[in-house]
Amino acid sequence: MTRGTLFGLGVGPGDPELITLKAHRLLTTVPVVAYPAPEHGDSLARSIVASFLSPEQTEIAIRMPLDLNRFPVEAVYDQAAIDIAEHLDAGRDVAAICEGDPFFYGSFMYLFGRLSEQHQVEVVPGVSSLLACPAAAGAPLAARDDVLMICPGLVDEDEMLQRLANVDAAAIIKVGRHLGKVRRVLEALDLVDRAHYVEHATMADQVVLPFAEIDAAKVPYFSMILIHRRGEAWR
């Protein structure tokens, strides 16, 4: 019997119309769909593609416990890999979906690391929030010979300051609770008035603001700050 293929499927930034034709074809034909989910409640990745799924498909929710100290993410993905491997060994293809793109800071890497040596794995790239946020802000990300820096909000303040110094263009991703630190870095580098803020790009609750107007108390995890030293990439 032919063993199944694991597809790592990027489902884009949030608007269901921003999935690719290929992701749509696979999602509507594979017998098994897996997705990350919170301990309780709905999966964001699944919600993006919910209208494309059918009741005949088997679903695997990979649920992240709130208390990751007691039950670490590695253990969650160890079990998910076992569950998925059973389907692959039985000849059933599995689509593991994730928001944005599977290989751009995506949770799919946990499954890839566990399953790619023993199984057939194909990654289907998707539209990352890195591309959706500039489109939402009406601000080109990078052009010509710009050097572009992608920096997670989690990075230490000193390192962020050093990395962003003299940069042509930058995106600070997953800002969330790190906004205060980011603000200090941008002020030190005199980049505040060069910065756009975008949260939940392409979703119903999308927000686009100049940096100075952000409400620090309401910055979610899925948020991004875009910076261009020249102000506008095309000039």
Added chain:
Amino acid sequence: MTRGTLFGLGVGPGDPELITLKAHRLLTTVPVVAYPAPEHGDSLARSIVASFLSPEQTEIAIRMPLDLNRFPVEAVYDQAAIDIAEHLDAGRDVAAICEGDPFFYGSFMYLFGRLSEQHQVEVVPGVSSLLACPAAAGAPLAARDDVLMICPGLVDEDEMLQRLANVDAAAIIKVGRHLGKVRRVLEALDLVDRAHYVEHATMADQVVLPFAEIDAAKVPYFSMILIHRRGEAWR
């Protein structure tokens, strides 16, 4: 009369199945499609979506002269903006397509800079080669708190060396004739055995190689080198 909207449409890295549902809907309904093209011959962007176009649509080929000293790119886009604006003013929507994503080192910025103040413009993000190349190489681009550097091959050797020093992950884009320089930089930083090479990702002539096996005489413009300091992003 309602004026038309200019859509900046990313058509993805090459595989026609990697365009989004939204790009597909717009491409099959707008009356006018514009695309960059060489002075003679076929447009790469148009070739990606050729099967979705119909003879009823008006096409605008934005042709780049070989001799850009005598006829600069600015003059080409000045004329293209005038041609497109005529359609918009007459109430016709125009889809300006480009490979990958419009705002990620895309040629759409030239039209955006000329038309966005006077016309309604909407950017539809696409799958960039930045995401297609890691998928093709089976190598996650970045994960967790990695700082990721995107560096065009055109950048000066000293700057490239400085930017890539101590980086977690990097993509050197548009390598082409700059391979020799890139090789010297990677050797100086002891990153050669951490580097994957991808050209023409998702196209029929896709090539994926370890850095050491590249044939320097055959590196095209649409090529990329992916580097991860830990070797594999998920570890």
